[in-house]
Every structure is written in C-alpha cells, then in structure tokens.
Amino acid sequence: MKAYKIPEATVIRLSIYSRQLSNLRKAGVETVSSEEIANSVGVSSAQVRKDLAYFGEFGTRGVGYRVDELLGNLTKILGLTKEWNLAIIGAGKLGSALALYEGFRQRGFSIRAIVDVDHKRVGLDLAGVVVDPLDRLETLIKERDIKIGIITVPAAEAQRVTDRLVDAGVPAVLNFSPQVLRVPPHVVLRNVDLAVNLKVLSFNLSHNS
Amino acid sequence: MKAYKIPEATVIRLSIYSRQLSNLRKAGVETVSSEEIANSVGVSSAQVRKDLAYFGEFGTRGVGYRVDELLGNLTKILGLTKEWNLAIIGAGKLGSALALYEGFRQRGFSIRAIVDVDHKRVGLDLAGVVVDPLDRLETLIKERDIKIGIITVPAAEAQRVTDRLVDAGVPAVLNFSPQVLRVPPHVVLRNVDLAVNLKVLSFNLSHNS
DNA sequence: ACTCCTTTGTTACCAAAATCACTATCCTTA
DNA sequence: TAAGGATAGTGATTTTGGTAACAAAGGAGT
Numbered sequence: 001m002k003a004y005k006i007p008e009a010t011v012i013r014l015s016i017y018s019r020q021l022s023n024l025r026k027a028g029v030e031t032v033s034s035e036e037i038a039n040s041v042g043v044s045s046a047q048v049r050k051d052l053a054y055f056g057e058f059g060t061r062g063v064g065y066r067v068d069e070l071l072g073n074l075t076k077i078l079g080l081t082k083e084w085n086l087a088i089i090g091a092g093k094l095g096s097a098l099a100l101y102e103g104f105r106q107r108g109f110s111i112r113a114i115v116d117v118d119h120k121r122v123g124l125d126l127a128g129v130v131v132d133p134l135d136r137l138e139t140l141i142k143e144r145d146i147k148i149g150i151i152t153v154p155a156a157e158a159q160r161v162t163d164r165l166v167d168a169g170v171p172a173v174l175n176f177s178p179q180v181l182r183v184p185p186h187v188v189l190r191n192v193d194l195a196v197n198l199k200v201l202s203f204n205l206s207h208n209s
Numbered sequence: 210m211k212a213y214k215i216p217e218a219t220v221i222r223l224s225i226y227s228r229q230l231s232n233l234r235k236a237g238v239e240t241v242s243s244e245e246i247a248n249s250v251g252v253s254s255a256q257v258r259k260d261l262a263y264f265g266e267f268g269t270r271g272v273g274y275r276v277d278e279l280l281g282n283l284t285k286i287l288g289l290t291k292e293w294n295l296a297i298i299g300a301g302k303l304g305s306a307l308a309l310y311e312g313f314r315q316r317g318f319s320i321r322a323i324v325d326v327d328h329k330r331v332g333l334d335l336a337g338v339v340v341d342p343l344d345r346l347e348t349l350i351k352e353r354d355i356k357i358g359i360i361t362v363p364a365a366e367a368q369r370v371t372d373r374l375v376d377a378g379v380p381a382v383l384n385f386s387p388q389v390l391r392v393p394p395h396v397v398l399r400n401v402d403l404a405v406n407l408k409v410l411s412f413n414l415s416h417n418s
Numbered sequence: 419a420c421t422c423c424t425t426t427g428t429t430a431c432c433a434a435a436a437t438c439a440c441t442a443t444c445c446t447t448a
Numbered sequence: 449t450a451a452g453g454a455t456a457g458t459g460a461t462t463t464t465g466g467t468a469a470c471a472a473a474g475g476a477g478t
Contacts, residue, residue, distance in 0.1 A: 015408035059425040097306030169380025199224035206288025271444040
C-alpha cells in the first residue's frame with residue numbers, strides 16, 4: 001500500500017467503486033469484472049484496473065475480482081477500517097441538516113460534536129449529539145479525539161474557526177462555506193461549494209447548447 | 210466567447226474568481242492584478258491569466274484588471290446574467306436545508322419548486338416555496354420553466370426521478386444522492402457526494418502521515 | 419494435457435492541464 | 449518624449465492523467 005502520488009481523481013473513483021461493491025455484496029454477487037464495475041460507474045474498464053493497480057493485484061485473470069475481497073481491500077486502502085470522529089462547526093441550517101442526514105452517519109464516520117456561537121442553539125439535540133458552545137471547541141476536540149472538522153459557519157467566520165481547528169490539532173477539514181480557506185500543508189482540506197456547483201452548471205447550460 | 214473545450218477545473222476557478230471579485234468590489238477596490246487574484250484563491254498568477262485567456266483579453270498590461278469590468282465579464286461567461294430556476298426533488302433533511310440555505314438563494318438562481326412523495330411534507334412552506342407532491346413534477350417543470358433539478362432523494366429513487374426530470378426537458382441536474390446517475394449526453398450533471406468527500410479525507414489521513 | 423476463451427496487469431502512447439519563460443504593452447515620471 | 453517598471457498575454461515545456469493495446473495467467477472443455 002505504498003504508491004506515493006495517487007491522483008485525487010483515482011481516490012474519488014475508488015470510493016465510488018467501494019460503494020458499488022458494497023451494493024453488489026448486499027445483492028449476493030460473488031465475483032465481478034473490471035468491465036462490470038466500469039459500466040456501473042460510467043468509466044472505462046482500463047481505468048478501473050489502472051486505479052486498482054496503484055495498490056496491488058486484487059483480481060484473478062480470466063475470472064475477475066471477488067466482491068468481498070476487493071471491497072475489503074478498498075476499505076483498507078481508503079482508511080475505513082478505523083472510525084473517524086467528526087465535529088460539525090456551525091449548527092445553522094446546513095450544519096443541522098448534515099448532522100441529521102443519514103449519508104453522514106455511515107460506517108467509518110461518527111459525529112461526536114456540534115458547536116455553535118449562538119446560545120439559542122446550544123443544548124439542542126441533533127440525532128443524539130447535543131450542540132455545545134463554540135468556546136468549548138478545543139476541549140471537545142481533545143476529549144473526543146476529533147479528526148475531521150466540518151465547517152458550516154458563514155464565510156466571514158470560516159477562516160477563524162478553521163484556524164482554531166488546526167491549532168487544536170485537527171488534521172482534516174471539510175469546508176461547506178463559500179470561502180477559500182488557508183490551512184498548513186499537513187492539514188487535508190476539501191471544499192464542497194454549493195454556489196460554485198450551481199455556477200458551473202450555469203456555465204455549461206450557457207455554452208453547451 | 211466561443212472557446213470550445215474549457216477544462217472543468219478552469220470553470221470552477223472562474224466561479225471562485227468571480228466570488229473574490231465580488232468581495233473586492235464590495236470593499237471598494239477598483240483594480241486588481243492576476244497576482245493578487247491568485248493569492249486570494251491559492252493558485253498561480255499564470256493560472257489566473259490562462260483561465261481568463263480562454264475567453265478574451267480583459268486586463269491592461271502594466272496595470273491589471275478593473276474589478277467591476279472583469280466581474281461583469283465573468284458574470285457573462287458563467288451565464289449569470291439571466292436567472293436560472295431551480296427545483297429541489299426531495300424535501301427531506303438535506304432538501305429542506307438546501308431550500309432554506311442562503312448560499313442557494315443567491316443572485317442568478319431562484320428556487321421555484323420543491324417536491325416530495327411523502328404527503329406529510331406536501332404543503333410545508335420552505336422560505337416561501339410550498340412543497341408540492343411528486344406527481345406534479347412534470348407540470349411544475351413546464352409551468353415554472355425549471356432549468357436545474359436538484360436531487361435530494363434516497364439513492365434508490367434517484368435514477369427514477371432523474372429520468373423524469375430529463376424526460377420533462379430539464380437540461381441540468383445537481384445530484385446530492387449517493388448514486389451514480391445516467392443522463393443523456395445533452396444533459397449536464399454534477400455530483401456532490403458527501404460520503405465520497407469523507408472517504409477521500411479518510412484516504413488522505415491514512416496516507417499523508 | 420492441450421487449446422481456447424476470458425479477464426487481469428502492465429506498458430506504451432496520447433491528451434490535457436499546469437507551469438514556466440518570454441514578449442508585448444501600458445502607465446508614470448523625469 | 450524617452451526610459452523604466454509593472455503586469456497582461458502567449459508560446460513552449462513539463463507534468464499528469466487517461467486510453468488503448470497487448471502479454472500473462474487462470475479456467476473450462478474436449
């Protein structure tokens with residue numbers, strides 16, 4: 001599991017493969033070919049094989065891949081054998097929706113803290129997690145071993161809370177705010193920008209036709 | 210504004226530039242250099258210039274770009290001079306959060322319909338838009354000239370409602386469900402997969418250190 | 419055991435995107 | 449009005465990611 005520079009596109013596809021394999025396993029399928037995976041995801045079979053080749057040999061020629069085995073390997077590759085503790089920063093509309101959303105409460109990830117500046121929101125119970133005051137951020141991060149911080153505060157506050165997360169030792173940030181964030185190189189950052197997504201659609205609508 | 214094959218990464222950056230320029234304009238800044246834009250976004254100045262070069266010459270050498278002028282051009286390029294009508298399919302946690310979220314109610318985009326199968330949700334008022342029954346989907350699309358459909362239904366229903374959107378003539382889909390969607394080539398599709406984002410972070414956390 | 423069929427793993431090739439380096443042009447000021 | 453400094457625009461180069469083709473390897477059937 002070495003393989004130094006893995007393209008981000010590959011990692012994204014791997015996580016989609018893992019989801020499809022999970023579905024196949026539920027459906028009782030035992031083996032699958034790169035071609036079948038490719039079709040279900042909408043890429044080429046060569047792409048699938050190449051993505052997997054970064055990490056080893058998981059199939060048998062002439063046969064394909066054993067679903068449970070490949071899924072196990074992808075789970076290891078993606079680091080999903082352990083549980084990652086999450087904190088949501090900002091219990092507004094988006095933050096609470098994410099807290100309640102099932103898609104976020106899945107194997108491998110556990111929402112352990114939700115914080116907000118607004119005292120009216122403190123004390124609310126969101127699917128079993130009680131909203132704490134923002135002051136307690138650093139304490140909670142340490143006490144609950146938070147590894148991923150999810151930013152759902154307004155743009156104006158986003159950098160400030162991110163700095164606090166980073167200073168408190170959180171190694172990964174998922175940013176939902178419409179704000180470019182600065183983090184030191186050892187911190188992993190991903191952006192989910194809803195406005196940008198709409199603008200990209202707008203661009204394509206304006207030019208494709 | 211011809212420029213046939215524009216990299217998606219470029220379009221994403223352009224929409225981020227436009228946001229930064231918007232902030233600059235609010236701050237009263239009149240001119241800006243590619244270097245300054247680059248610094249505020251975290252890319253190289255050459256990248257900024259190259260992205261803009263796909264569409265024309267917007268700056269003056271030795272000086273930089275006029276903020277309002279460049280913003281105007283980006284607005285045109287991104288197709289944000291007209292209003293795009295949105296429909297949210299699925300008024301669950303995520304769908305209603307998006308409906309209420311300010312980030313979605315911004316210049317250029319207007320939520321015109323929200324639908325759900327669940328009759329308990331029909332009739333709810335979400336920031337001025339009343340939830341309609343899913344049956345009315347096709348009617349609403351035509352009546353309200355919906356151009357972008359936002360999928361926030363469970364994975365199992367995602368392809369079905371997408372097909373209905375496509376058949377009703379919706380040219381763009383923003384998919385929040387954890388499901389690979391098939392659309393014909395003339396339909397623009399973007400995916401915002403929360404689980405995938407977490408998995409990519411997990412991968413990086415597991416390998417970066 | 420031999421042959422054929424299938425499908426993986428891998429290499430070589432190609433395309434696309436990012437970076438770099440250079441040139442052209444404008445503004446300022448002496 | 450000439451010169452210097454700044455910065456946009458652009459062509460060349462490098463890097464990266466994707467495609468395609470093929471050799472290696474396993475299984476099935478005769």
